[in-house]
Amino acid sequence: MDSKTKALLVSIGSADIDEELLKAGAGTTVPVAGPGAGKESFFFRSGEHRVRLSISRSSPLKVLGRKGDVIILHEGAEIARGRLEPALCHCPQQAYLTVSPACIFDCKFCPVPKLSGKAKDLDRILELVEEADRTGEMRAISLTSGVARSPEEEVETVASAVRALREIYDLPIGVSVYPTSSSSEILYAAGAAEVKYNVETMDREIFERCCPGLSLPFILESLEKAVEVFGENRVTTNFIIGLGEGDATVEAGARRLVEMGVIPILRPISPHPLRAGEVYVKRPSADRLLTLARMLRDLLDEHGLRADLAETMCLPCTGCDMTPHRDVMRRDP
Numbered sequence: 001m002d003s004k005t006k007a008l009l010v011s012i013g014s015a016d017i018d019e020e021l022l023k024a025g026a027g028t029t030v031p032v033a034g035p036g037a038g039k040e041s042f043f044f045r046s047g048e049h050r051v052r053l054s055i056s057r058s059s060p061l062k063v064l065g066r067k068g069d070v071i072i073l074h075e076g077a078e079i080a081r082g083r084l085e086p087a088l089c090h091c092p093q094q095a096y097l098t099v100s101p102a103c104i105f106d107c108k109f110c111p112v113p114k115l116s117g118k119a120k121d122l123d124r125i126l127e128l129v130e131e132a133d134r135t136g137e138m139r140a141i142s143l144t145s146g147v148a149r150s151p152e153e154e155v156e157t158v159a160s161a162v163r164a165l166r167e168i169y170d171l172p173i174g175v176s177v178y179p180t181s182s183s184s185e186i187l188y189a190a191g192a193a194e195v196k197y198n199v200e201t202m203d204r205e206i207f208e209r210c211c212p213g214l215s216l217p218f219i220l221e222s223l224e225k226a227v228e229v230f231g232e233n234r235v236t237t238n239f240i241i242g243l244g245e246g247d248a249t250v251e252a253g254a255r256r257l258v259e260m261g262v263i264p265i266l267r268p269i270s271p272h273p274l275r276a277g278e279v280y281v282k283r284p285s286a287d288r289l290l291t292l293a294r295m296l297r298d299l300l301d302e303h304g305l306r307a308d309l310a311e312t313m314c315l316p317c318t319g320c321d322m323t324p325h326r327d328v329m330r331r332d333p
Contacts, residue, residue, distance in 0.1 A: 001046035001080040003327050007286040007293075009044075009072065009080070010268060010322060014056035017042060017063035021070060021084060043092055043319055044070065046082030049327060050092070052319030054270075088132040091317040095132035096142040097125060099158055103146035105178075107200065108210045108279040109243065111272040112146050119148055125161050126168070133169070140312045141165055144176040144196075155183045159190040166191035174312025178214075179222035184229040194312045195226050198238040199264075202253025203245040210243060210279055220260075227261035233309045235262050241292065242269030244280045251295055258299045263307055265314050265321055266292050289322045297324035 001009075009015075022042065041054040044063070053061065062073040072080040090096035101117025103110070120128070125143075132138045143161060147154050154177055162173050175187050176196035187195055199219050201207050207216045219237075226235045237257060241250065250266070257264045268289065271281040284292075300307060307315050308325035318326050 001049045001051075001082060003049070003293075003322070003329075004286070004290065005080050006049045006051055006327055007289045007322055008074070009051045009053065009061065010320070011284060011286040011289055012059065012061055013054060013268065013270060013283060014059040015053040015061035015063045015072065016057050016059045017053075017055055018065060021063065021065055043085040043087055044072065044080070044082055045085040045092075046080050050085065050318050052091070052317075086135075086137070088135060088138055089128055091319060093137055093139040094142050094312065094317065095129040095138055095140075096144070096313070096317075097128055099125065099143055099145040099161060100148040100154060101146060102148050104149065105147060105211070105213050107214070109200075109240065109269060109272075109275060109281065111274040114274045117146075122161055122164055126164060129165060129169070138171070140172045140174065140316070141169060142174040142176070142313045144313075147178050151178045151180045151183075154178065155180050155186055159186050159192075162187065162190040162192050172311040176313060179219060179226075181222075183222065184226040188229050193230075194234045194236070194310060195230055196236045196238070196265075196313055197222050197226065199223070199253075199257070200238065200240055201243055201245055202239060202256070203243070203249050206243050206245055220256075223257070223262045224260050232261040232304075233263065233306055236310065236313065236315060237262055237264055238267045238314070239264040240267050240269050241284045241288075242282050244282070247288070247292065250292055251299075254296055254299055258296075258303050258305060261303075261305070263300065263305055263310070263315065264296060265323075266296060267314075267321055290328070293322035293324060293328040297328050297330070300324055301330070 041052050043052050069081050070083050071078050085092045100119040103112045106113050143158050145154050145158055172193040174194040175192045179197045197219055254264045268284050269281050
């Protein structure tokens with residue numbers, strides 16, 4: 001699988017998979033955070049590329065077993081050959097856990113506020129990470145969280161989990177939360193190696209319409225402070241693609257973030273039935289995903305940032321995105 005093929009798979013985002021393949025090996029995962037929450041999915045690996053696809057019987061992609069390999073068909077033709085990859089907790093090689101799968105905010109693209117998720121206590125977090133560690137495949141720990149009651153309380157809860165995990169595991173720990181005025185200092189002191197505060201979109205009009213109650217200026221200010229605390233190549237942000245923003249806005253927004261030392265993750269929107277009719281959603285095409293990924297790669301290169309140095313969360317996983325320096329290299333045309 002090359003970058004063009006992966007871009008096609010990501011643009012579709014789903015596949016109809018032979019159930020016998022799932023019974024035989026890797027199994028599935030169901031995210032409980034973000035726009036893709038609640039959708040059963042699996043990971044496919046081919047060469048240096050990995051993709052996460054949700055399961056849909058109506059998808060134009062078909063996933064079958066063929067002579068010991070796993071193949072993906074598009075319009076009846078084989079376009080990729082590889083293997084299914086097990087997810088330890090949410091993604092391969094990481095224990096990636098959602099602490100609070102609930103949120104007091106109401107971002108219009110996100111189903112989490114409409115799902116009745118139960119928060120994990122510290123004992124449950126430690127139990128899940130221990131299960132992942134027993135596989136021998138765990139390379140990092142990542143914690144994400146909604147906002148069950150307040151951002152301040154959520155940061156303290158996650159920081160407590162980081163401290164407890166740091167006492168047991170000598171592995172990088174990444175954290176993704178909604179920021180507070182002191183969240184970077186608190187999380188860094190607890191032992192987190194990387195942090196992610198999501199801008200969601202850099203189109204201010206779309207942000208105000210889709211993220212009531214949140215503050216884009218405050219998130220940007222928090223990201224800038226996070227770089228001061230954690231350092232460059234250790235701070236990331238999800239930047240959703242497909243909410244009606246133009247490419248010029250994406251490039252201008254990505255440039256601003258990169259100039260701050262922040263690595264944007266250009267995340268294709270995943271429409272969710274629980275949010276149908278509440279927000280404009282258009283899954284980006286393969287061509288658009290490649291164009292924007294190359295643009296971002298060039299920006300990162302220009303400012304001396306490397307997406308492939310990240311050790312936790314989304315950048316090393318690559319399953320949902322076209323990731324610069326991993327999926328899109330300098331040699332790509």
